[in-house]
Amino acid sequence: MTNLPPPAEELRLLDAELRQLDLRRAVLLRRREWLVHTLRTGAARQPGRGAGATPWSDPPRAGAAAGPALRPEASAPGVQNVLLVLGGVLLTVAAIAFTLVSWGHLGIGGRALVLGALTVAALGAPAVLLRRGLRSTAEAVSALGTALTVLDAYALHEVAFTGADGVGYTAAASAVLAGLWAAYGLLMAAPAPAGEAARDGSAAAGARPGLRHPLPLAVATAHLPLLLWALAAGTGPHTVTAVLLATAAGGTAVALRAVPVPVRVVAVVGALGMGVAGVLSAGWLCWNASDPGTAARAAVLLAGAAGLALAVGRFVPHADAARGAALAAGLCLVAGAGGVLRAAVPGEWIVPGCLACAIALLAVHRTPLRRPLRQGLALASAAVQCVAVLWAVPLVAGTLLGPAARSARPWSGRPENVRDAVFSALPWPPYASTVPLVLAAVAAVLLVAGRNTVRHRAAAVVALVLGWAAVLVLPVVLQLPYVAGLVAQGTVVAAALALAGWAGRGEQRPSPPTLTALLLALVTSVGLAFLALASEPATIGVLASLTVLFGVAGRRPGLAPFTAPAALGHATALACAVGASAGWQPQHTALLVLVVPAVAVLLASRTGGSGAAVPVEAAGAAAGLLALALAVTDPPMLAVVLSLGGVLTAATALRPERRPVGWAAAALFLLAAWVRLAAWDVTAPEAYTLPVTGPALVVGYLRRRRDPAASSWTAYGAGLAVTLVPSLLAAWDDRHWLRPLLLGVAALVVTLAGARHRLQAPLVLGGGALALVTLHELAPYLAQVVGALPRWVPLALAGLLLLVLGATYEQRLREARRLRDALGRLR
Structure with missing residues (x-):
């Protein structure tokens, strides 16, 4: 029976054997390196066993550590x-x-x-x-x-x-x-003879490097x-360009057929250099040609470069290299066609022509080309389409931002056409008449090409944006009459809202297409509102239409968080426009603007708990702030606006989930009272503080009735301090007797009430105020007494006081503790 060692012992033995094998392998590798070096230098000798003759040495015994060897700084x-x-x-x-x-x-x-x-x-x-x-x-x-x-x-x-x-x-x-x-x-x-190669020590007999x-x-x-x-x-530049491309073709052939790596690298670098130079030269000749014939000659060179690139992509095994070659080929083809178009057609049709050539490249998906080649040509088409869209950006940006210049001079007069209204302060982009066609074509390509892909939703969103841009700039390009342009943009807003409602059917949360349509509707409505500022009737009509349009769209629950605030925003602008049209002062227009927060409060109460409540309330609050800004120059009207705002805020606080808003309502009422007092030139601080103290004390009393354990500082501290502190500061500089007398009486009443009910806050605040008022009233007499006494008397009295305190220090500490405990027992 075989006795196996324990696992730990067996693992130790295996590790020892492996270390011995590693040491033996290191020795053999050193020996092999020395033999190879000896054969290469032609000085092969029989190695001795002495020290320093060869790197051969006996393998160290198991468990023995090899000694450190000096390593040369440079190899032989x-x-x-x-x-x-x-x-x-x-x-x-x-x-x-x-x-x-x-x-x-x-x-x-x-x-x-x-x-x-x-x-x-x-x-x-x-x-x-x-x-x-x-x-x-x-x-x-x-x-x-x-x-x-x-x-x-x-x-x-x-x-x-x-x-x-x-x-x-x-x-x-x-x-x-x-x-x-x-x-x-x-x-x-x-190749060398086999015997000779063997005698020379070659690694493989029959061949030498x-x-x-x-x-x-x-x-x-x-x-x-x-x-x-x-x-x-x-020769001319066309011939030189053709020579560059021919040289690149030869280098490409060598790169594809060469076996040694250095030859392939040199051929690839040379072919790329010559090819890029030839393509750039052909592109320059094509796009600077003075007639179609010259441009066509250069276009033929670009087509040859494209064919060469496709041939490279056909035989290159690497997919990325083939994709890059096809991308270059597609760009060469489009560049050649664009150069011919530049010399043959008007300037505004150059970009559409290049775009048509790029779209035609997408037909390669139905050809038997390799997949990387098809992908590369599709990338070339996408790159040209992106450039075409970027070319259209200045016109779209001008159409969106140009009407904002009307805000500096509203109702300056209706222009003849919509282009004059939009580009009154911006230059008209050159060759922009075909921008709608370009944008619509790219949008159509995205819809068709992206419908069967995994990114069909993203393609649909981009196509929607491009289609909207095409329709937005179309009235400007066609120079429609001003009213027709307003109607066209209003139609765009209505269509975007309708599309958002159709796309958002049955959605719990708005999808990206729905959000995109809503965003486009909002952006277009803002631009339309600015565009309507050229004429007073147009402004009022457009703002009223937008208010109704977004209000109707807000009836859909999924769209309400976006459309309801937009409707309130347009209604706010409408109120301002109506007030300006009626010739009202800004402070009077503020009352009309307050209708919007009132409607917002009503809508929020009906949509409580939904996602539209917070946006609606935010829009109403923004309108209320605008009303305050309009009335800020007239204090009496500002007080009225603050009061009405407090009423609306209090109405919001009636909802259970909006109870904390009651504090804002109280602040608005208080501000309204203060503004009214300031308008009446009232400077007595009690007129401003007593309206705060009374309600604060009532609230504190109700709080302590519900929660008897509540501290008196929490219930009454803030309310008492609001009046006592400002009145005390005012009484300190008051030369009359009435304010100190009334303040002293009030402080005495508060102190007695605190003592009667054993409340800490009224006792401390009232007593402190009473002591300071008494000190203030006795200060003149004290000053007279101090002035009549010799200068050494106050110092002597202070020293005597210190001696007495020192003598009775322990007793005073005991009494201070008893006073502290007595105050601590108060509530």
């Missing part, structure tokens, strides 16, 4: 590469200096012999170095050789082709050099010949 391959690069750079600089400075000291034969020998040696040596496994050295020498080929081309021009054009010769030289470097790179990557830089360098240089030849031939 890194040092090797630095030395090789530095040597190659120095040799290249030396060759350039020889070619440019010492060239004239040699004859033609000597020149050819020197450069030829150096170039052949530099290009041939890497083959030997690669067979020996010295790849880094081979790279450095071959880099020197490629640099020498450039110098050979320069020397050849200086000797044999001195009369050749510099740009043309550079084009031919770059083509030849690209071909030579490509052949050289392919030759250096040729080639040189890295010749092929990428050849691909990069191959982007230059066509462009340089075009420039040398003096």
Whole structure:
């Protein structure tokens, strides 16, 4: 029977074995790294067992910690590469200096012999170095050789082709050099015999790694010949653009078929650079053409760029890259069509034409193209549509904000048409006559394209906003008569409310389309109200219509929280307009404005508990504040408005859930009384404080009857202090005897009442007021007595008092405690 160790012991043993395996693996990895380095440098030797001969060492025993080893700051391959690069750079600089400075000291034969020998040696040596496994050295020498080929081309021009054009010769030289470097790179990557490869220590028998830089360098240089030849031939911008696009196509083909990663990277970068330059050049030529024919030539180039992008997207396996290529293709197609339209049609039809081309791109969804390509073209269409909508924003913003300028000069006269009324203070945007068509087209596309998607509701909301904007600016674009424009905007308000009512049927909470329709109705109504300020009859008629319209819409429970406050707001504006039309002063118009808070109180009482109650009350409160602002310049009328506001607030406080509003009603009544007293030039503080004290004491008395445990400070403290403190301050500066006498009598009565009923607040407040009044009345006599006494008498009396207090300190403390306890027993 096998005895298994406990789990804890077995886990400890497993951890020890795993640590030993990790240590052994680290030793083997160090050995492998040393062997690879030895094979690469060609200095393989049999490693000894002595210290420092090799990184091989016996694995540490289980449980033994390996000693710390010194780690070099730079690896051997890194040092090797630095030395090789530095040597190659120095040799290249030396060759350039020889070619440019010492060239004239040699004859033609000597020149050819020197450069030829150096170039052949530099290009041939890497083959030997690669067979020996010295790849880094081979790279450095071959880099020197490629640099020498450039110098050979320069020397050849200086000797044999001195009369050749510099740009043309550079084009031919770059083509030849690209071909030579490509052949050289392919030759250096040729397979080696199996036996030789095995002897050289290659990782895989039958192949050896080639040189890295010749092929990428050849691909990069191959982007230059066509462009340089075009420039040398003096061709036009269209030909240069075509050359750029053709070069980009060649680079794209190389990028798609190349296997080495560096070659693909260089080809992609070159193709992107040439392609972007070609597209920008073609777009500039297309949109700056003076006639349709020239624009069409550039549009053909853009179409070619679009075809190239689609071809790239067709063969690129990555979905994001294919989607980006299709997006670029779609934008190129629309840009080409737009450039032709710009030269062929009036300016206001350019954006609609581009929009039509963008919408046509959506037809790719019914084609067999790859899904990423279809998505990219759809994104291009969406981008163009967004630009078209942004182009329409200035007209929509002007239509909404322009009428607000009428508030500075209301009833200045009815304009001839609605455009003059809207853009009286703003400039008319250029080429804006087709804005309604653009907005309606984008809205239709959203409705059709988004109905079968997961975001159909968001698409419907955006389409609703765009359709509303199209209808809103249509009267302005058509320059309808002023009255017709008012009717058109009123129709928009009614339609938005009807749509909100239809969309909100059966909804517990308004959905985004319903909220959007309500918001559009509110925004349009505000703009319509400002637009109607040009004419007095139009103002009154529009405000009355809006009040009725929103009031009727407020009968639906789901719309009432939005439409009922809007109706009250328009009714407030209507009251102000009626008062101004009748020639009333602002303080008299305030009485008419108070009708709105009265209606709000009535509506809130009927809709209590629903979501419309709070918005209705807020609208009524805003109207009440406006009435106060209108009456603030006339104190008697302000007192009347405050009183009426207090009545309305008290009526609101009758509802059980609005009981705290009673405090606001009391404050309004009190303010009304104070304003009336101020209007009568009453300056006695008691006239302002006694109306507060009386009700406050009554409320305190009722409070203590319901709750006998309530403190007297809570019940009577505030009411007594409101009158006693201001009267005491006034009596302190009063030179007459009546106010102090009445205040002293009142304080005595309050003190006696507090003592009779054992109430702390009346006793303390009344007694304190009585003591201060008595001190105030005796102050002149005390001052006379003090003035008649010698100056040392007060000091002596103070010292004597301190001595007496010190002597009877303990007794005084006991008496103070008894006084405190007696006051504490009062309520």
